[in-house]
Amino acid sequence: MKSDSIAMMDHPGKIQNKQDTVCIFGTGDFGRSLGLCLLQSGYNVVYGSRDPKNSSLLPKGSKVMSHAAAAHEAHVIFVAVQREHYGFLNSLASDLEGKVLVDISNNVKRGLYPESNAEYLSRLIPGATVVKAFNTISAWALQSGGLDANRQVLICGDRADAKQLVVDIAQSLGFTALDRGSLRAAAELEDVPLQLFPLWRLPLYIATGLSAFIFFYVLTRSVIYERVTNGKDIAFRIMISLANKVFPIVSLVMLSLCYLPGALAGLLQLYNGTKYRRFPNWLDRWMLCRKQLGLVALAFGFLHVLYTLVIPIRYYVRYRINAYVLTLVKDNKTYEFDNTAAWRYDSYYSMGILGFSLFLLLGITSLPSVSNSLNWREFRFVQSKLGYITLLLCTVHTFLYGWDRFLKTTSYKWWMPPAYMLSLVVPCVVLILKLILITPCVDRKVTRIRQGWERQSKILVNCRDTKTSHPLIA
Known part of the structure; x- marks a missing residue:
């Protein structure tokens, strides 16, 4: 049998048609979606199937035939079957000689096999060139045009010319291709779809742990304390009151944790x-x-806003207001206007509204569609400068909420300080560190370091000749 390189020289016109024809082994969801995209991009598509007569679900314009016949029609073959079904390829070894096999398979869990699927396929069909690609793209992404995070195709393989063929196909479908090196990287690529929000795990762990701690803290200070000391049952406050203490505290602390690593990095x-x-x-x-x-x-800040909006319609709040008004009427007393309290509450609400508005702006600019439209200076201004202003406004909002409560001994139940005081520890640390870093003398030095300046070590300074200032050690 002639190799493909010989076929190119003998039949240049025929091989040109081969390059425009793509073969797909497998007629499942992914195979059908890929075939439709290839047809729309101008390729001829031929399917290799164990049952060529069953072609009712395949996209119109494609051909379906046996695996051996389909393999002769194209130079690039997408293997859209699971590793467990690779057995039929053994009988096609001679038909696949010199072909480019694109392995798109994934596993159900990590470490399922000692070698990657692509390496196994390469060992199974040594006469073909295997390229790992399109395994991080879903059938839905193919149908929807590859939006946002699904737009990138990761590719790896041992031959540059074979990878270039797959890159050209990916780009013609509207995707961007990223070369990840040799076929040894296939195992890493096959693990990508198995990752479940890898960058979200630490934030979710922190949020869960912090929420649990704050909840049990405020539960002890309010519900359990009242039950033990006064015999009152106020467990109903868990649903709204206690939750509305947990949400803002967690939100403020986690916002602070966004900026604390930057300050630590500067130090x-x-x-x-x-x-x-x-x-x-x-x-x-x-x-x-x-x-x-x-x-x-x-997200926690948004929950705090929603829970705050329902406060006026709560039964407990309406009961307290009505009871207080009736008490004033019975005792013939007047509710005096407190100018200081008016300033405090208005400032408290104002700082909260402004802080949450900037918080929303930070969230909106984090969206890929928005951040991609900003240059680096604009993005840094919003996320850094406005971010610290947001943290400052939310911290002032919390200070105004507590006001002078920290001075009252009745606020320390079982020697436990009010929960809002705990929420101020990390934000205050971050703001103090930032204040240190933006002082002119420190900021100037940090800027020089980030521009490439390095401080000479004491060892190097001590190894210089005192007369000539030249190093004593060559």
């Missing part, structure tokens, strides 16, 4: 005197998930 660079020294792994991981931390914080 580390200042301490090391260089930007070329790696941060600790925990700090790297923390900085990578700052966007997710902020979005989770925004």
Whole structure:
């Protein structure tokens, strides 16, 4: 049998048609969606099927035939079947000689096999060139045109010319292709679809742990304390009152955690005197998930706003207001206007509204469709400058909520400070660190370090000749 390279020289016109024809082994959801996209992009599509007569679901304009016949029609063959069904390829080894096999398979869990599916396929059909690609693209993404995160096709393989053929196909379908190296990277690519929100895990763990801690803290200070000391049952407050204490605290702390790693990174660079020294792994991981931390914080802040809006219609609140008014009427007393309280509450609400508005702006600019329309300076201005202003406004909002309550001994139930005081610890630390970093003398030094300046070590300074200032060690 002639190889494809010989066929190219003998029949140049025929091989040109082969390059415009793509073969797909497999008629499942992905195979049908891929075939439709290829047809719309101008390719001829031929399906290899164990039952060529059953073609009612295949896209119009495509051909369906046996695997062996379909393999002769195209140079690039997409293997759209699971690894467990690769057995039929053994009988096609001679028909697949010199072909480019695009493996798009995935596994149901990690570590299921000792080698990647693509490497197994390459060992199974040694005469063909295997390229791993399109396994991170879903059938839905093919049907919808590859929107946002589904627009990128990861590719790996051992031959550059084979990978280029797949890159051309991906680009003609409207996708962007990213070369991830040799076929050894196939195992990593096959693990990508199995990852469940990898950058969201740490923020969700923090949110869950922080929510549980704050909830049991406020539960102890209010419900359990009243039950033990006064015999009152106020457990009904768990649903609204306690929840509306947990949400803003978690939101403010997590917003602070978005900016704390940046401040710590600046201090580390200042301490090391260089930007070329790696941060600790925990700090790297923390900085990578700052966007997710902020979005989770925004979700808790949004819940706080919703819960606050229902306060006037709560039964408990209406009961307290009516009872207080009746008490004033019975005692013939007048509710005096407090100018200080008016300023405090108006300022409290104002800071909350402004802080939440900027918080929403931060969330909107985190969307890929919005952030892609901003240049780096604009994005940094919103996320950094306005981000710190948001943190400041929300912190002032919390200070105004507590006011002078920290001075009253009755606020410390069982020697436990009010929960709002706990929420101020991290934001205040972040704002103080930022204040230190933006002072002119410190900011100037950090800026120089980030521009490439490095502080000479004491060892190098001590190894210089005192007369000539030249190093003593060559």
